[in-house]
Amino acid sequence: MTATPKPKGRHHHGALRRALLDAVADIVLATGPDAVSLRECARRVGVSHSAAAPHFGDLRGLLTSFATEGNLRLAQAMRDAVAALPPDADARARLAATGQGYMAFARDNPAHFRLMFRTDLVNMADTAWQQALQASWAPLAEAMAGHVPGADGRALRARLTLAWAAVHGFCALRAEGAGGELWNPEDRAQEVADDLIALIVAACAMPDGGDERLPPLV
Amino acid sequence: MTATPKPKGRHHHGALRRALLDAVADIVLATGPDAVSLRECARRVGVSHSAAAPHFGDLRGLLTSFATEGNLRLAQAMRDAVAALPPDADARARLAATGQGYMAFARDNPAHFRLMFRTDLVNMADTAWQQALQASWAPLAEAMAGHVPGADGRALRARLTLAWAAVHGFCALRAEGAGGELWNPEDRAQEVADDLIALIVAACAMPDGGDERLPPLV
DNA sequence: TGTACATCAGTGAACGCGCGTTCACTGATGTAC
DNA sequence: TGTACATCAGTGAACGCGCGTTCACTGATGTAC
Numbered sequence: 299m300t301a302t303p304k305p306k307g308r309h310h311h312g313a314l315r316r317a318l319l320d321a322v323a324d325i326v327l328a329t330g331p332d333a334v335s336l337r338e339c340a341r342r343v344g345v346s347h348s349a350a351a352p353h354f355g356d357l358r359g360l361l362t363s364f365a366t367e368g369n370l371r372l373a374q375a376m377r378d379a380v381a382a383l384p385p386d387a388d389a390r391a392r393l394a395a396t397g398q399g400y401m402a403f404a405r406d407n408p409a410h411f412r413l414m415f416r417t418d419l420v421n422m423a424d425t426a427w428q429q430a431l432q433a434s435w436a437p438l439a440e441a442m443a444g445h446v447p448g449a450d451g452r453a454l455r456a457r458l459t460l461a462w463a464a465v466h467g468f469c470a471l472r473a474e475g476a477g478g479e480l481w482n483p484e485d486r487a488q489e490v491a492d493d494l495i496a497l498i499v500a501a502c503a504m505p506d507g508g509d510e511r512l513p514p515l516v
Numbered sequence: 517m518t519a520t521p522k523p524k525g526r527h528h529h530g531a532l533r534r535a536l537l538d539a540v541a542d543i544v545l546a547t548g549p550d551a552v553s554l555r556e557c558a559r560r561v562g563v564s565h566s567a568a569a570p571h572f573g574d575l576r577g578l579l580t581s582f583a584t585e586g587n588l589r590l591a592q593a594m595r596d597a598v599a600a601l602p603p604d605a606d607a608r609a610r611l612a613a614t615g616q617g618y619m620a621f622a623r624d625n626p627a628h629f630r631l632m633f634r635t636d637l638v639n640m641a642d643t644a645w646q647q648a649l650q651a652s653w654a655p656l657a658e659a660m661a662g663h664v665p666g667a668d669g670r671a672l673r674a675r676l677t678l679a680w681a682a683v684h685g686f687c688a689l690r691a692e693g694a695g696g697e698l699w700n701p702e703d704r705a706q707e708v709a710d711d712l713i714a715l716i717v718a719a720c721a722m723p724d725g726g727d728e729r730l731p732p733l734v
Numbered sequence: 735t736g737t738a739c740a741t742c743a744g745t746g747a748a749c750g751c752g753c754g755t756t757c758a759c760t761g762a763t764g765t766a767c
Numbered sequence: 768t769g770t771a772c773a774t775c776a777g778t779g780a781a782c783g784c785g786c787g788t789t790c791a792c793t794g795a796t797g798t799a800c
Contacts, residue, residue, distance in 0.1 A: 309761050310776055330636030332550060335753065346778045348755080356754075417692045418548030455698055456711035459686060460719075463712070464678055467685020474635045480673055493674035494681070501678075501719035527794050528743055553786065564745045566788080574787075 300324060303344040315353045317343045322364045323409035331413055336360065361413065362421045368410030369430035375403035376437035389444035390499055396441040397465045397495045404469035412473055438462055446502055457502040464498055518542060521562040533571045535561045540582045541627035549631055554578065579631065580639045586628030587648035593621035594655035607662035608717055614659040615683045615713045622687035630691055656680055664720055675720040682716055 301320035304311040311317060321339040336357050337347045354360040379399030380392050387395075404411045413419065420427060442449075442458050449457060468491065471477055481487040519538035522529040529535060539557040554575050555565045572578040597617030598610050605613075622629045631637065638645060660667075660676055667675060686709065689695055699705040 304777090309778090310763080314776080332636065336755095337753065347753095348757095348779080349777050351755075352776075415689070415692050415694070417694075418550065452707065452711070455704075455708050456715055458698060459708050459712050460682055460715050463685035463689060464682035465685070466689060467681035467683070468677060470688055471633070471681060471684060474633050476633065476635075480676060486673075489670065490673050490677050493670070494677050497674055497678050497719050497722070500722060501715050504715070504718060504722075522744090527745090528796080532743080554788095555786065565786095566746080566790095567744050569788075570743075 326409035365414040368414035369434040393441040544627035583632040586632035587652040
C-alpha cells in the first residue's frame with residue numbers, strides 16, 4: 299500500500315498521476331501484472347474510476363508510463379552505483395558496480411522490473427518510452443567499453459550479451475520465484491549475486507573463448 | 517494457426533485437449549499472453565465455449581498444463597542436444613550442447629517460453645507442473661557437474677547461476693524483442709549465441725574469480 | 735449380425751461480474767479587475 | 768481587499784463487451800448380449 303489515497307472530503311487529489319503509478323506497483327505485487335486495470339488503480343487511490351483517463355489516456359498509456367519510469371530508474375540505479383565508487387576505482391570495479399546497480403534496481407523495484415519488459419503491454423510507439431529504453435542501455439555499454447577497450451564488434455557484442463543477459467536473467471528468474479535452494483535463503487542469494495558478477499567481469503576480460511579454446515561443437 | 521479445428525459437422529473433436537493447448541500458443545504469438553481466455557481458445561478450435569472445462573477445469577488449469585508441457589519440452593530439447601553429440605564428446609561439449617538445446621527450445625517454442633515462467637498465471641500447487649519444473653533443471657545440473665567436477669557448493673552454485681541466467685536472460689530478452697542491433701539481423705544473433713555459450717563454458721572452467729581476482733568492490 | 739443401452743463429448747442459453755469508455759455534471763482553484 | 772468568472776480536476780450514471788461458470792440437453796461412441 300504505497301499509493302497515496304485521496305484525502306477524505308477533498309475534491310482534488312493533488313498528485314493523482316503519481317498515486318496511480320504507485321497503485322500499479324501495489325497491484326503487481328499483491329496479485330500480479332494481469333490484475334492491473336484502470337478501475338482497480340482508481341479504487342486503490344480512492345478516486346472515481348474515470349479520473350485516470352485525462353492523465354494517461356487508457357490502460358496501455360498508464361502501463362507505458364510505468365515502464366518508462368522503470369527504465370529511467372534502472373539507468374539511474376546503475377549510474378548511482380558507479381558514482382558511489384571511490385574516485386580511483388578501475389574499469390573492472392565500474393563494470394561490477396553497474397551490474398550491482400542493475401540488481402539493486404530489480405530488488406528495490408520488483409513491480410517495475412516485472413512489468414517493464416512486457417512489450418505486449420506497452421505502447422512501443424511512445425517516444426518517451428523509447429528514449430528511456432535507450433537510456434537504460436547506456437551505462438552497461440560505457441562500463442564495458444572501459445573494461446575491454448580493445449574489444450572489436452563481435453567480441454564486444456558477446457561480452458555485452460553475457461553481462462546483460464546473465465544479470466537480467468538472474469533478476470528475472472528470481473522475480474518469478476525460480477531457483478529454489480540454489481538462491482535461498484536470502485544471504486545465499488546475495489553470495490551468488492556477488493560471485494556471479496565476479497565471474498562475469500573476469501569472463502569478459504578473457505581472451506576469446508577463454509584460455510582453452512573450445513573445439514567446434516559438431 | 518496450428519490448432520486443429522473441429523471437423524465440420526462432427527460432434528466429437530477427437531483431440532480437443534491437444535487442440536486447446538495449441539490454441540494457447542497461437543493466441544500468445546498473435547496477441548500476447550494476456551489475450552488467452554477459455555472462450556478465445558474454444559473459438560479458435562471451433563468448439564463451444566464451455567467445452568474446455570471438463571479437460572482443464574479453468575483457465576489457470578489450462579495454462580498450468582501449457583507450462584508443464586513447456587518444461588517437459590525444454591528438458592527434452594537439452595537432452596536431445598546432448599544425445600546428438602558424437603559418443604566421444606567431452607564434458608565441455610556436453611555443457612555447450614545443453615545450452616544450445618535451451619536456446620533451440622526457446623526458438624522453436626516461443627509461446628511456451630513466454631508463458632512457462634509466468635508463475636502468476638500457473639497453479640503452483642499442481643504436482644505435474646512441479647515435477648516438470650524439476651525435470652527441466654536436471655540436464656544443466658548434470659552437464660555442469662561433469663564440466664567442473666571439483667567445484668564445491670559455493671563455486672558450483674555460482675557457475676550454475678551464470679550458465680542458467682545468461683542463457684535464459686538472452687532468450688527472454690530476445691523473446692520480448694529487446695536487443696536491437698546488438699542481436700539483429702538474425703545471423704548476428706546466431707553468432708552472438710555461439711559466442712555466449714563459448715564464454716559461459718570457458719568462464720565456468722576458470723579458477724574462482726578468474727585469473728585476476730577482483731578487488732573488494734567497496 | 736443386430737439391437738439396447740450406458741457412457742462419453744460437446745452444445746447453447748443464461749447468469750452475474752469487472753472492465754473501458756463516454757458525457758453531462760459539480761466542486762475547487764486561480765486570475766482579472 | 769473583494770468580487771466575478773474561467774479553467775481545472777474529479778464525479779457518477781450509463782452503456783456495451785467479453786469473460787468464467789453453471790446446467791439441462793443432445794449427438795456420438797462403445798459395449799453387452
